[in-house]
Amino acid sequence: MGITARGIGLLVAGVLLLGTGFRFGYPELTVLGAAAGVAVAIAVLTAAWRPRLQVRRQADPDRVARGEPATMTLTLRNTGRLGAASLLAVDRCGDQVVPVPVLRLRPGADTTVRYQVPTARRGVVPVGPLRVTRRDPLGLVVLARTYGDSVPVWVHPRVHPLRAVPTGAGRSLDGQVDAVPHGSITFDSLREYVVGDELRRVHWRTSARVGELMVRENVDTSLPRIVVLLDNRTVAHPQRVRGTAESFESACEAAASVVTAAVREDLPVVLLFVAAPADLAEAGPGHEGQAAHGNGTVQGGPTGPLDRLAAVSLTGEGTLEAAVARLRRERLGDTLVVLTGPGGREDLGHVGALRGAYPSVVVGVFGATEPTPAGTGGLLVVDAADGAAFAAEWDGVRRW
Known part of the structure; x- marks a missing residue:
């Protein structure tokens, strides 16, 4: 919470008026000083009221290549019951500030704002949180709060199509490669039969010994990495x-x-x-x-x-x-x-x-x-x- 220059001026004037009125016996000045103090107190209470707001975000899409469009949809809902909320709200989008109109948002009502996320540069663009500012009618006190979380939009580098892909060098079929795909060339392990497995891969000797169908699991160790x-x-x-x-x-x-x-x-x-x-x-x-x-x-x-x-x-x-x-x-x-x-x-x-x-x-x-x-x-x-x-x-x- 912060007191504006107008609020500080009014508060200082109120103190001077009260001091002068009591010192020299001027009740009119005392009343004016008290009124100034009451105005500042009411402004503090008005700005301190915390509206109940629900913030929802949706990036469409949240992952784009550099230069491609991305839209952020922000939905703001007033979940309070006491009255309409008149607020000043802005949303942080990377280095930009996007104004969000929240004028007389009634209880149970919502407002939706859509804007473009800057994607001209590669990087992770943080969007949010929503910053809501409340002021009293006289502009004496201002209070800012944040609502919702920050959501990243991933701006990937541009992808240029490549026709040629390195095929690598062939390895021994008994070689060892991490995370190789299953289903071809070299025996790797045995597992239980599942519907859809080819019968020619059933290991009948092991199946007879354990009492259920077991199939061979093969891997391709020659795949390049x-x-x-x-x-x-x-x-x-x-x-x-x-x-x-x-x-x-x-x-x-x-x-x-x-x-x-x-x-x-x-x-x-x-x-x-x-x-x-x-x-x-x-x-x-x-x-x-x-x-x-x-x-x-x-x-x-x-x-x-x-x-x-x-x-x-x-x-x-x-x-x-x-x-x-x-x-x-x-x-x-x-x-x-x-x-x-x-x-x-x-x-x-x-x-x-x-x-x-x-x-x-x-x-x-x-x-x-x-x-x-x-x-x-x-x-x-x-x-x-x-x-x-x-x-x-x-x-x-x-x-x-």
């Missing part, structure tokens, strides 16, 4: 245009394009960052393929690769050498895609050391004024000005 490493270090993207590192935005678009292409081909894909906070750590194998846009309001952290790409930002922490050491130690796949900026070209020697662990290594460099020298670490390097240029160069690659 793609690893995308996004360099989100500040030193890798030093150039800024109006505070935005366009090379990093292009790298995010390239990462989203590769992830989406892999999901389209039903290939396992892992998205990593050179420096990532705990809430953006890579998802487990069962969640790495979620790349489609969703609808509805979702609260909480990122749920898929594109959400993580929307939330990631540049940081001064982390080193490419440490990320490369982890990739060498864990060997997460057989095709590695490294996406960096002009400042990351000096560290490509570390990436070149991974050629023994990853049969296919592709490096995308964005925003460089000069082409990357040929034969850098023996890597396949794709120089691109933005995400669209990367997609065109990517589809022109003849070897992986």
Whole structure:
């Protein structure tokens, strides 16, 4: 609660009038001073009345690609019983403030406001909470309260269609791969029969021993696995245009394009960052393929690769050498895609050391004024000005 300049002036005048009236014996001045004090007290009580409001939000959709439209629908309902609520309300939408008209909102009535969420920039746009301001009729006291929660709208990087997807290198059928799909090639385990299973997969010897039908569960150990490493270090993207590192935005678009292409081909894909906070750590194998846009309001952290790409930002922490050491130690796949900026070209020697662990290594460099020298670490390097240029160069690659 805050007293306006008018309220402060009236309160000071009331004190002076009361003091003067009592000091010099002027009852008229005393009455005026008391009236001023009563007016301020009534204003405080009027502004302190807390209206009972119910706030509901619906983003349509709550996940969009950069530049696509997204609409926020805000419904405000007066659940009180005493009287109509005349309020001044604004809704916070990213860096913008959206006015919400709440004039004479009667008990049980509601009002709906729709507005566009800014999606010109990649990121997570927080919408809300609703800020309601009450004033007394004389404008002496103002009180602001918040209603409802904040809802995120995920603005994903643009996805450019890629026709070519790395097929990886073939492995031994007895090799070991995490999260491989079931149903083909190599025996993995036995399980109980369910309706729809093929009878030719029934293991009759085990079925006779346990007294119920048991079927063989097979896995495909030759399926390639793609690893995308996004360099989100500040030193890798030093150039800024109006505070935005366009090379990093292009790298995010390239990462989203590769992830989406892999999901389209039903290939396992892992998205990593050179420096990532705990809430953006890579998802487990069962969640790495979620790349489609969703609808509805979702609260909480990122749920898929594109959400993580929307939330990631540049940081001064982390080193490419440490990320490369982890990739060498864990060997997460057989095709590695490294996406960096002009400042990351000096560290490509570390990436070149991974050629023994990853049969296919592709490096995308964005925003460089000069082409990357040929034969850098023996890597396949794709120089691109933005995400669209990367997609065109990517589809022109003849070897992986």
